[in-house]
Amino acid sequence: MAAASTRPAVTNDQIARALAGTFRAFELWGVSAKEGRAILGFPAERTYYAWRSGKVGAVPHDTVRRIGYVLGIFKDLQILYREAAQADGWLKRQNRAFGGQTPLQRMAAGDVTDMAAVHGYLDAYRAAWS
Numbered sequence: 001m002a003a004a005s006t007r008p009a010v011t012n013d014q015i016a017r018a019l020a021g022t023f024r025a026f027e028l029w030g031v032s033a034k035e036g037r038a039i040l041g042f043p044a045e046r047t048y049y050a051w052r053s054g055k056v057g058a059v060p061h062d063t064v065r066r067i068g069y070v071l072g073i074f075k076d077l078q079i080l081y082r083e084a085a086q087a088d089g090w091l092k093r094q095n096r097a098f099g100g101q102t103p104l105q106r107m108a109a110g111d112v113t114d115m116a117a118v119h120g121y122l123d124a125y126r127a128a129w130s
Contacts, residue, residue, distance in 0.1 A: 076122035
């Protein structure tokens with residue numbers, strides 16, 4: 001028998017706020033709609049634009065995880081770089097840790113493990129400086 005979850009359910013309002021933050025990060029990072037859809041798990045184009053305009057209905061659990069990674073990456077970059085341009089530009093610089101790809105290319109590869117890799121890299125880098 002599975003243990004009951006002690007985590008409270010995430011509300012639609014919380015998801016809507018998190019999505020708004022995600023789209024704000026996309027704007028600051030210069031993420032295209034194609035990249036954004038890949039990062040969020042390839043929702044239908046219509047769904048993506050509805051979310052972007054604040055119309056949030058049911059959001060798959062996988063997408064909620066991806067939103068969490070985006071917000072975690074954003075937070076890590078803000079902690080690591082004092083200048084917003086440096087933080088935002090890091091995603092578009094080639095990185096040997098990602099096989100010469102930019103972190104944004106890795107994130108937009110479409111698999112949630114790619115998001116986890118970028119987030120984990122930043123978390124490890126941040127921990128080294130703590």
